[in-house]
Amino acid sequence: MTVTLDPSNTRTLPLDGAYIRNNFPIFRNRSSKNPFTYLDSAATSQTPQQVVDAVETYYNHYNANVHRSIYAAGEEATEAYESARDKVSNFIGADDSHAIVFTRGATEAINLVAYAWGRNNLREGDEILLTEMEHHSNLVPWQLAARQTGAKLKFIPFSEDGTLENSEASFTEKTKIVSVIHQSNVFGTINPVNEIINLAKSVGAVTLIDAAQSVPHLHMDMTSLDCDFLAFSGHKMLGPTGVGVLCGRTELLEQMEPFLAGGEMIRTVSLETSTWNDVPWKFEAGTPNIAQAIGLGAAVDYLSGIGMETIHRHEAALIKYTLERLEGMDEVTVYGNPPERGGVVVFNVEGVHPHDLSQLLDRDGVAIRAGHHCAQPIMEKLGVSATARASFYLYNDFEDVNRLTEAITSSLKFIT
């Protein structure tokens, strides 16, 4: 693969953004005069042709329900669905100790644990340990679980640079579950989850890692990470919306009560009582998102073909360049400066509210995020009501960064 040079020809990127964008219909459908500078992959990623094709092939050639149809199309659908499960499992380096449950997304995966594990295992006085930098989806389910069970919420604080402060101090013998964001959707911080998981194990707590921002961007190895639960979403990793994953320790999933009940998750049903299907199907009540899961399988193939380490190096080079460019602008304030980070940066431009900025950048085809990024407690701590966020993925390159900074400059001219 060829390399891209920045304008001063002094640095290279591991991936050729233009070559990769050519795999993505949304970029291919734009003329070169009117490029789409997509810098909001932390919200949702774009979809490559390979994933669109996998979904389309299912609908065009073997659309049928899974696990119950006794005819060729149904068997093909079941096989494709189950093979997507295997692909996802291999992608994150899981072995038999963990099972892959398909959910609607990271949010549902976390809720599954908060309900099916939390409500039956938490007691009054127990502690639920989170961090102050959680996405709302790894905060609100635990608030509900705490309210139901009388357990207490505790938070590992973060400091101004966007890294977690000493987490050891937050662990006690009352800590029953530790649920922590792996890569921050605000600062891009890659949190020291190995250390946190080890601390949790030393007090016998169950562990959940919110990997919605890490599985799409980092090489994952579940056998060495060895948390009890890992939650992520397909749509942030080139897959379709409507599918996500809870990777859970099989032994724990077997002990847990079901989350949703209905078809598929049962073994035997009488009018009075039922018995449950095996893990993971016990947690997949009703007809699953078949096409979406198959699409996620194709996304995982695509990402593996390129290599997660390469993708991470690509994003690291892009964020380094972006920070240099943004910090060179007097009007720009960047929040956080974590040493271990992914391709996400939040900032504000003096005199331009992030909502106005986002609206004005759109004129130049630059899409960023503006708002609280589903992390209102972080905004509160930073003392701002909103920020702008740029986030990168494998299809971005230096040109995208240049278009961002040029568009910021022209927005400043426009509004002041």
Next chain:
Amino acid sequence: MDDLRELYQEVILDHNQNPQNFGQIEPATHSGDGYNPLCGDKLSLTLQVQDDKVTDLRFRGSGCAISKASASIMTTVVKGKKVVEVEALFGAFHSLVTTGDTDDGDLGKLAVMAGVYKYPARVKCATLAWHTLKNCLSKKDEVAKTE
């Protein structure tokens, strides 16, 4: 004209840079807060109402150019008006920013906000101050939402 210039009229940018009636009245006869949960915009209004007339009003808060300018323009238009007139203006303003309808002859300076209706995501920015004002006048002691 650049489409966005229709939204960000010069008058709007002026009010954003130099908001009118920015601050707080003390003591006020009416006060209230507005909050847009989608973008985090916050606004506090304080009013002097005498004999069913808004004799003075001021706003404070943080928000985008559209919400700040809308609040600023609102204060200049509402000052000195009777409460019933303000209620009629609320209706006219609401249809202006949701449908672009400028037929209502009393809109006056508010007409610069006409561009908003083409940007549905920004309607809430423009109406936050007005919802807050409405709540203040009806003496509802709750935080106004732009829903």
